[in-house]
Amino acid sequence: SSGSDQNDVVIIGGGPGGYVAAIKASQLGLKTTCIEKRGTLGGTCLNVGCIPSKALLHSSHMYHEAKHSFAHHGVKLSSVEVDLPAMLAQKDKAVSNLTRGIEGLFKKNKVNYVKGYGKFVSPSEVSVDTIDGGNTLVKGKHIIVATGSDVKSLPGVTIDEKKIVSSTGALALSEIPKRFVVIGAGYIGLEMGSVWGRLGSEVTVVEFASEIVPTMDAEIRKQFQRSLEKQGMKFKLKTKVVGVDTSGDGVKLALEPAAGGDQTILEADVVLVSAGRTPFTSGLGLDKIGVETDKVGRILVNERFATNVSGVYAIGDVIPGPMLAHKAEEDGVACVEFIAGKVGHVDYDKVPGVVYTNPEVAYVGKTEEQVKALGVEYRVGKFPFMANSRAKAIDNAEGLVKILAEKETDKILGVHIMASNAGELIHEAAIALQYDASSEDIARVCHAHPTMSEAVKEAAMATYDKPIHI
Ligand code: FAD
Numbered sequence: 523s524s525g526s527d528q529n530d531v532v533i534i535g536g537g538p539g540g541y542v543a544a545i546k547a548s549q550l551g552l553k554t555t556c557i558e559k560r561g562t563l564g565g566t567c568l569n570v571g572c573i574p575s576k577a578l579l580h581s582s583h584m585y586h587e588a589k590h591s592f593a594h595h596g597v598k599l600s601s602v603e604v605d606l607p608a609m610l611a612q613k614d615k616a617v618s619n620l621t622r623g624i625e626g627l628f629k630k631n632k633v634n635y636v637k638g639y640g641k642f643v644s645p646s647e648v649s650v651d652t653i654d655g656g657n658t659l660v661k662g663k664h665i666i667v668a669t670g671s672d673v674k675s676l677p678g679v680t681i682d683e684k685k686i687v688s689s690t691g692a693l694a695l696s697e698i699p700k701r702f703v704v705i706g707a708g709y710i711g712l713e714m715g716s717v718w719g720r721l722g723s724e725v726t727v728v729e730f731a732s733e734i735v736p737t738m739d740a741e742i743r744k745q746f747q748r749s750l751e752k753q754g755m756k757f758k759l760k761t762k763v764v765g766v767d768t769s770g771d772g773v774k775l776a777l778e779p780a781a782g783g784d785q786t787i788l789e790a791d792v793v794l795v796s797a798g799r800t801p802f803t804s805g806l807g808l809d810k811i812g813v814e815t816d817k818v819g820r821i822l823v824n825e826r827f828a829t830n831v832s833g834v835y836a837i838g839d840v841i842p843g844p845m846l847a848h849k850a851e852e853d854g855v856a857c858v859e860f861i862a863g864k865v866g867h868v869d870y871d872k873v874p875g876v877v878y879t880n881p882e883v884a885y886v887g888k889t890e891e892q893v894k895a896l897g898v899e900y901r902v903g904k905f906p907f908m909a910n911s912r913a914k915a916i917d918n919a920e921g922l923v924k925i926l927a928e929k930e931t932d933k934i935l936g937v938h939i940m941a942s943n944a945g946e947l948i949h950e951a952a953i954a955l956q957y958d959a960s961s962e963d964i965a966r967v968c969h970a971h972p973t974m975s976e977a978v979k980e981a982a983m984a985t986y987d988k989p990i991h992i
Contacts, residue, residue, distance in 0.1 A: 529555045531861060532648055532662030534640040534806070537565015538847040539838025540668030541624050543854030548631040550862040555634040555660055557650055563624040563635070564617075566670050566839070567847040570690040573620060575713050577613035578693060579878050582720040594917070604721055610694060636660060642807040645833050664833055664861050667813075667821060668854065669806060671799040671839035676705065679766050679795055685773050686766070689714060692794045699723050703775060703790035705763055706797035707734035709877040714794055715755055716879045726756040726788065728763060730780050730797075737875060739889040739938040742924060746883050746940055749920060758788070766793075801840045816842070826866075827857035835861070849873045874952050876945035881921045884948035887936030887955050890926055899929035903961060903985025905977045907941055909992040912972035918942050923981035925951075925961055932960035932986050939978070947975055961985035 531547040533540045536558030544556040562569055588602045628635050638652035640660070648660045673688040675681060683691035692714045702718045704711040707729035719725040727734070734747055734757065747757065758777065764785065765776030775788045801819045808815065814822045814830045821829055821836035828835050837857050838850030849870070856866025874886040893900050906922045907913040921940035928935055937951035954964055964982035969975050980989040 529553050529662040531664045531858060532660050533666045533668055534648060535668035535670055536563040537668060537670045537838060537850060538567045539850030539854045542851040543666055543668060543837060543858050544633045545627055545631045546855045547858040548633045550858060552862060555636055557636045557638060557640040557648060557660060559639040561637060561653055562621040564621045568620055569617060570693060572847050574613045574617050574693045576878055577616045578717045579713060581609045581612060582717045583880055586720040606698060641805055642811045645811050645831050666857060667836040667840060668838050669802050669840050671845055672802040674798040674800040676795055676797055681795055685768055686793045686795065689796055695792060699791035701790045703728060703788060703793045705793065705795050708796060709735055711794060711796035712877060712879055719753060719755055726758060728758045728761050728777060730762050732760050735877060738883060739885060740891055742883060742938045742940055749881060799845055803840060826860040827853060843870045844873045846873060872955050874948050878945060881940050881942050882944040883940045884944035885938040886948055886952045888926065889936060893926050893935050900935060901927050901929050901985050903981045905981035905984055905989055907977055910974055910977045912974050915972060923977045925981045925985045927961045927985045932962055934959055934961055941974060943974060947978060950978060
């Protein structure tokens with residue numbers, strides 16, 4: 523195979539980190555091979571993560587709106603029901619179209635694609651057990667590890683992907699569970715809880731910590747949790763799972779207060795384990811070539827994404843930093859830019875985070891708690907969507923924009939948005955942060971009317987001066 527020729531760059535893993543690095547490397551004129559064991563490109567994100575979850579979030583939202591909101595807008599339906607197989611099929615089709623699309627991009631950009639499990643035999647050689655049962659040696663001057671992450675298991679909780687599921691199983695349940703319990707109140711748990719809750723499940727979220735989504739600004743988090751509770755999601759915070767019994771029809775979870783105390787039993791039909799993700803380097807042979815990892819198994823790299831072994835690099839979920847697809851992509855581009863003799867840069871403090879529930883929560887930069895901890899004097903500007911004309915016009919006015927800026931310079935430190943489309947609204951804030959803009963800079967930009975983006979402008983006005991519409 524052409525995989526055995528000398529490559530400039532070999533990438534192990536075809537997720538958002540790996541496939542983007544591969545395309546970019548080829549575009550920079552480097553001879554590139556990407557190795558992926560899954561049989562399809564796109565990694566966790568495309569196959570069992572970002573994309574299928576957003577497909578189901580959208581479909582379940584449509585059902586929920588049809589059932590609970592259409593009539594209010596004067597759209598009457600005689601009956602609304604869920605066709606779960608059709609819903610899952612639309613998700614699967616979206617995924618397969620997109621994964622094939624990346625294969626097309628590989629062809630277009632002349633990236634060599636080897637389907638199989640790669641392991642290091644030396645810092646410049648990867649032995650691949652190919653999907654068709656063969657083996658091939660792939661050589662490269664530079665090798666990038668982009669093997670991503672896997673579901674973190676909980677001690678004593680065995681995932682069978684039927685009654686006790688990971689996010690992968692939760693994206694493909696064959697029926698709507700009556701009682702859906704989520705262990706772990708991170709964004710994945712809340713998104714999957716929202717999907718099944720909208721379709722009719724009673725959803726309870728069990729979380730060891732005292733709060734949901736720990737990276738979120740506390741004030742926003744409080745409103746967000748209240749909103750989820752209003753939708754029927756129940757929370758058991760500061761609670762640990764101490765036992766699991768799957769012997770009966772459903773699942774019996776033994777719970778205990780995190781600080782210790784009396785046990786209670788929580789019954790479920792399906793339990794989702796979403797208590798974090800762990801770097802995936804199994805079978806890769808990192809020890810063999812001496813690549814350094816940290817205590818939790820993440821590969822250690824410098825600012826050029828180089829490991830301690832010359833010629834070996836790592837990007838994405840397998841290294842420290844936010845475990846997000848867009849961060850993996852940025853890593854991938856910067857890493858191959860360095861390899862090509864150019865300069866790349868990724869600022870992990872400016873990676874936006876989005877929770878795709880309804881409302882969505884999106885944020886970039888620092889939370890108010892982080893700003894306080896830094897000891898800088900700051901101002902806060904807020905604007906509720908209740909005062910935004912577009913949001914009112916479409917009866918979608920839950921949430922707010924919150925901007926934090928340094929008091930002395932007005933430089934924006936963090937922006938937090940809760941709104942139905944917060945994940946789209948956040949990017950003007952991301953640009954502002956990237957260019958060290960002040961809140962006044964945003965406020966003086968002409969924003970189209972009527973748009974929900976005007977709430978960002980008004981919050982910026984409220985930060986250094988006064989808003990108009992409240
Ligand atoms: P991965 O996407 O994990 O890709 C690594 C690839 O490497 C895999 O395909 C694997 O098969 C392959 N591989 C591993 N070892 C080998 C080997 N030895 N040989 C060959 N191939 C190998 N992030 C967001 O930004 N937005 C979201 O909305 C979002 N939603 C998510 C929802 C869910 C349910 C989950 C689970 C994750 C979600 N994420 C989301 C996180 C996102 O999926 C990851 O951050 C992202 O996929 C990381 O990209 P990566 O390229 O580093 O690794």
